Amino acid sequence: MQNEQLVKDLQAILGSAKVLSEKLDLLSYSYDSSFMARNNRFVPDVVITPTSTEEVSKVMKYAFNNNISVTPRGAGSGETCGSLAIQGGIVMDLATWDTIEEIDAENMQVQMRPGVIHAELNKRLAEYGLFFPPDPGSSQMCTVGGMVANNSSGLRAVKYGTTEQYVLGLEVVLPNGEVIVTGGVNCRAIKNVSGLNLTKLFVGSEGTLGIITKIRLRLWPKPKARGILMAVFNDLEQAPQAVLDVYKGGILPSGIEILDSSAIKAVNEYKPDINLPNAEAILLYELDGNPASVKWEGEEVSRIVGLLAANVEWSTDPQRMSELWQGRAVTATAAARVREDGSRIFAGEDISIPLNKVTESLKKIKEIGKKYGIGVVNYGHIGDGNVHTAPVINPEDPEEVKLGAALADEIHLLAIAMGGVTTGEHGVGAVRSQYARKEHGAALDVMQSIKRTLDPKNIMNPGKLLPEEGNKHGTSTSSGS
Amino acid sequence: MALQQVPAVKDLLRKCVRCGKCRSVCPIFKEIKNEGAAPRAHVFLTQLMRDGELGATADVAERASRCLLCKSCSKECPSGIPVDQMVVAMRHHLHDLNNDTTKKLMLNHMFKDRKALGRARFLLQSYQSTGIKSLVQKTGVLGLVSKDLDKANKLIAPVSGTMASKNIPETAPAKGKRKIRVGYFLGCATNMFYPKRARDTVEVLTANNCEVFTPSDLHCCGMPHIANGDAESAAAMTRHNFKIFFDAGVDVIISDCASCSSMLQGDYYDQLFQELPEEIAHFKGKIYDLNKFLIDHVDLNNDLGQLPAVKVTYHDPCHLVKSQGVTKEPRQLLNMVPGVELVEMVGADQCCGGAGTFSMGHYDLSRKILDRKIQAIEDTGAEILTTSCPACSMQLGHGLNEHAMPLTVKHPVEFLAEAYRQAKRSTKIS
Ligand SMILES: Cc1cc2nc3c(=O)[nH]c(=O)nc-3n(C[C@H](O)[C@H](O)[C@H](O)COP(=O)(O)OP(=O)(O)OC[C@H]3O[C@@H](n4cnc5c(N)ncnc54)[C@H](O)[C@@H]3O)c2cc1C
Ligand code: SF4
Ligand code: SF4
Numbered sequence: 001m002q003n004e005q006l007v008k009d010l011q012a013i014l015g016s017a018k019v020l021s022e023k024l025d026l027l028s029y030s031y032d033s034s035f036m037a038r039n040n041r042f043v044p045d046v047v048i049t050p051t052s053t054e055e056v057s058k059v060m061k062y063a064f065n066n067n068i069s070v071t072p073r074g075a076g077s078g079e080t081c082g083s084l085a086i087q088g089g090i091v092m093d094l095a096t097w098d099t100i101e102e103i104d105a106e107n108m109q110v111q112m113r114p115g116v117i118h119a120e121l122n123k124r125l126a127e128y129g130l131f132f133p134p135d136p137g138s139s140q141m142c143t144v145g146g147m148v149a150n151n152s153s154g155l156r157a158v159k160y161g162t163t164e165q166y167v168l169g170l171e172v173v174l175p176n177g178e179v180i181v182t183g184g185v186n187c188r189a190i191k192n193v194s195g196l197n198l199t200k201l202f203v204g205s206e207g208t209l210g211i212i213t214k215i216r217l218r219l220w221p222k223p224k225a226r227g228i229l230m231a232v233f234n235d236l237e238q239a240p241q242a243v244l245d246v247y248k249g250g251i252l253p254s255g256i257e258i259l260d261s262s263a264i265k266a267v268n269e270y271k272p273d274i275n276l277p278n279a280e281a282i283l284l285y286e287l288d289g290n291p292a293s294v295k296w297e298g299e300e301v302s303r304i305v306g307l308l309a310a311n312v313e314w315s316t317d318p319q320r321m322s323e324l325w326q327g328r329a330v331t332a333t334a335a336a337r338v339r340e341d342g343s344r345i346f347a348g349e350d351i352s353i354p355l356n357k358v359t360e361s362l363k364k365i366k367e368i369g370k371k372y373g374i375g376v377v378n379y380g381h382i383g384d385g386n387v388h389t390a391p392v393i394n395p396e397d398p399e400e401v402k403l404g405a406a407l408a409d410e411i412h413l414l415a416i417a418m419g420g421v422t423t424g425e426h427g428v429g430a431v432r433s434q435y436a437r438k439e440h441g442a443a444l445d446v447m448q449s450i451k452r453t454l455d456p457k458n459i460m461n462p463g464k465l466l467p468e469e470g471n472k473h474g475t476s477t478s479s480g481s
Numbered sequence: 482m483a484l485q486q487v488p489a490v491k492d493l494l495r496k497c498v499r500c501g502k503c504r505s506v507c508p509i510f511k512e513i514k515n516e517g518a519a520p521r522a523h524v525f526l527t528q529l530m531r532d533g534e535l536g537a538t539a540d541v542a543e544r545a546s547r548c549l550l551c552k553s554c555s556k557e558c559p560s561g562i563p564v565d566q567m568v569v570a571m572r573h574h575l576h577d578l579n580n581d582t583t584k585k586l587m588l589n590h591m592f593k594d595r596k597a598l599g600r601a602r603f604l605l606q607s608y609q610s611t612g613i614k615s616l617v618q619k620t621g622v623l624g625l626v627s628k629d630l631d632k633a634n635k636l637i638a639p640v641s642g643t644m645a646s647k648n649i650p651e652t653a654p655a656k657g658k659r660k661i662r663v664g665y666f667l668g669c670a671t672n673m674f675y676p677k678r679a680r681d682t683v684e685v686l687t688a689n690n691c692e693v694f695t696p697s698d699l700h701c702c703g704m705p706h707i708a709n710g711d712a713e714s715a716a717a718m719t720r721h722n723f724k725i726f727f728d729a730g731v732d733v734i735i736s737d738c739a740s741c742s743s744m745l746q747g748d749y750y751d752q753l754f755q756e757l758p759e760e761i762a763h764f765k766g767k768i769y770d771l772n773k774f775l776i777d778h779v780d781l782n783n784d785l786g787q788l789p790a791v792k793v794t795y796h797d798p799c800h801l802v803k804s805q806g807v808t809k810e811p812r813q814l815l816n817m818v819p820g821v822e823l824v825e826m827v828g829a830d831q832c833c834g835g836a837g838t839f840s841m842g843h844y845d846l847s848r849k850i851l852d853r854k855i856q857a858i859e860d861t862g863a864e865i866l867t868t869s870c871p872a873c874s875m876q877l878g879h880g881l882n883e884h885a886m887p888l889t890v891k892h893p894v895e896f897l898a899e900a901y902r903q904a905k906r907s908t909k910i911s
Pocket of ligand 2: 496558562564
């Protein structure tokens with residue numbers, strides 16, 4: 001179909017203000033944070049910004065009838081090209097649809113539209129003494145819709161788990177335009193085992209099965225107290241032991257994060273006020289709960305970790321805690337600071353490893369980096385084995401780009417070989433579908449048949465999550481990372 | 482300077498990881514909401530232009546114009562990308578190619594040297610007293626600023642009868658023993674719209690052992706030119722201004738205008754000079770915002786009289802808080818003054834949407850940003866609004882007017898001056 005006709009038809013459905021077709025707008029939707037998007041131009045044919053279920057449904061019916069692919073998009077903070085129209089078609093920007101419809105404090109639930117920003121939601125919930133615990137490093141920018149679609153988590157997954165644990169129900173517009181509700185959107189029960197768990201099917205489906213238009217989340221009481229312990233290690237290998245020792249001591253921190261020496265450097269350059277000590281590794285433990293238990297746990301963790309660490313700092317001062325935690329939260333991007341002409345790339349950045357293999361994986365990643373001559377900043381959620389790595393290259397040097405892609409591939413294969421997975425939270429998108437067969441075996445066929453049932457014409461975010469059917473090796477046709 | 486050579490573009494562009502953190506703090510994005518208006522889109526478009534993937538067109542210029550240069554994004558970017566500098570570089574690049582004579586004419590008419598400012602004042606004054614038609618017939622100047630004269634009309638603060646520079650001596654001696662010779666950069670807007678503020682600045686400085694040198698032949702600081710893509714004029718004016726202060730042998734340069742001081746401190750020097758001219762290098766590190774200078778470098782005279790009790794709130798100009806990190810100093814000054822009660826507004830450091838000529842070219846967008854600010858001011862219940870930038874003062878004054886709120890807008894230094902005068906009055910009485 002000609003673009004002009006497509007634009008006209010969509011304007012007839014949505015009105016012209018919600019249809020973006022100027023070249024510069026389309027270009028602005030050709031990237032997310034991924035390395036792959038940096039090296040390719042995935043320009044959509046048109047971008048739309050619907051703000052009602054009815055609008056989304058009409059558009060999907062239209063797309064279904066005319067065989068046009070549709071890619072949902074939140075804030076585009078994803079790392080895997082998930083929100084890019086790699087096969088052209090419509091990008092549906094849901095970030096403008098950002099209403100919190102109801103905070104049901106008595107039933108500890110909230111209902112909202114997909115575009116609500118994570119940090120904004122928690123700001124609003126704080127007024128009720130409640131919170132939505134998953135806490136991605138992209139909290140200030142990512143949408144709750146994007147989080148649900150990606151099953152995102154982050155700094156506090158150790159204790160609070162991932163998004164899926166909080167989704168009570170969803171409203172979803174299927175590829176053919178039909179609107180369904182799953183789980184508890186129309187009921188207020190917190191416990192619900194009625195029927196096949198369709199909610200879980202859509203959580204983490206990365207926009208390949210339908211558009212999430214309404215979300216009901218269960219909430220938790222916001223803990224009354226919080227403390228952060230910083231442990232400094234002169235030997236990287238001691239850090240993972242200090243994680244296990246705390247668990248053995250019967251304490252479950254809300255977060256345990258690691259920064260290696262280059263991550264420490266990056267943070268200090270970004271925000272000198274934070275002033276982290278130079279060391280081989282720093283562990284940050286976050287403890288939360290009621291004031292008495294946080295106090296006791298802080299002392300106990302200090303004692304346990306103090307046996308291994310060179311230095312331990314325990315703080316309950318809001319200013320210092322926010323500095324330390326913010327320091328960790330910005331490492332992802334601040335990594336670029338370690339090399340003057342370099343940029344951090346989001347490639348091979350999100351493997352998840354068995355807890356007892358974290359040290360080994362960190363060492364091996366350093367070795368892989370050395371092999372390719374690429375500096376790699378290591379940080380991540382060590383408490384649950386979700387290791388983030390930040391290769392720093394000059395992304396405008398074609399040689400380094402190739403090396404970066406090869407390095408990412410090696411890190412992914414390392415994860416699988418160590419009994420881990422290629423992604424702990426950032427998702428599969430277009431960049432990791434090539435590992436799907438290796439990771440899932442025959443289960444991949446089941447996934448593909450579910451996809452066929454719900455999306456027989458393969459118009460819903462094609463080219464993501466699952467490798468093209470018929471490709472027995474599961475190799476992705478896309479390139480770049 | 483060609484786009485490729487601008488240091489921000491050449492060395493920093495590649496560091497953008499497109500994380501979108503800048504989106505979360507951009508006032509323009511907050512209103513427009515789609516990615517095309519996000520700071521990272523500016524970075525991306527700059528990259529495409531640098532690489533020749535995108536030509537210099539009116540569409541690109543329109544995109545580049547949708548930025549307040551408020552630096553909210555640049556301050557927060559974890560990769561250290563100065564997005565505002567890229568926008569400026571883009572505007573300059575587009576300006577070079579399009580040779581936008583309209584804007585050039587406007588900038589040369591209104592803000593360049595004192596004579597041009599005098600002409601502009603005359604024109605504005607007749608405009609304000611005789612109405613749009615006659616002015617447009619006479620000159621056509623305002624028509625060049627904005628397509629929508631009605632709106633532009635409302636935005637411009639009343640021009641004072643006399644420009645400040647007419648009433649301020651070139652050298653004002655220190656009242657006590659002279660400790661320092663201060664160069665006062667009297668910016669165009671303070672000069673034309675807020676002459677009392679300028680006199681109060683000199684009064685407070687001289688009352689604190691400063692000799693104040695206020696040159697009569699200054700040019701504009703160049704910010705409006707840089708913001709409109711005319712880097713050459715900005716560079717020439719900057720050179721001219723620094724030479725005057727250099728020749729006059731001042732120890733420091735201060736300004737009561739946030740935009741002037743941030744410009745003088747070198748926010749965009751990378752784009753103006755391959756190598757910093759000697760006169761400018763000499764002053765590096767010796768240019769201050771007035772509030773900061775008074776707090777950090779002057780042993781402030783504490784002889785302050787009691788003013789009638791008044792509740793004030795303070796708006797942080799972007800060019801102070803994000804560019805210079807000056808936030809506590811103006812508040813310290815206000816808190817010193819007996820009778821003044823400072824109440825904080827929500828989001829005091831959020832942009833007011835003025836940004837010089839931006840509010841004229843994008844009135845409706847600017848107005849939305851402004852309306853949020855006015856609501857925050859109203860919520861404080863303050864009787865007087867304070868800020869440290871004449872451009873913000875104009876924009877906020879306009880907002881207050883539109884909302885029929887009777888608050889006046891002042892610089893903290895005006896309270897200090899009044900308190901000194903009050904102290905003198907009470908001594909006379911007693
Ligand atoms: C600096 C940085 C730090 C990060 N830290 C973390 C972290 O700690 N933990 C973590 O999990 N992730 C992290 N991420 C990755 C990313 O931010 C998250 O995956 C986030 O949840 C994506 O949300 P988004 O709104 O940006 O979605 P997008 O990137 O726009 O989209 C992501 C996927 O969701 C789909 N999608 C979006 N909205 C909908 C919808 N309404 N219906 C159906 N599908 C939809 C898209 O098609 C796409 O496949 C980080 C990213 C950055 C840049
Ligand atoms: S400019 Fe900075 S904050 Fe914005 S997307 Fe790029 S790296 Fe992120
Ligand atoms: S300088 Fe201000 S207006 Fe311009 S892109 Fe950055 S945050 Fe937005």
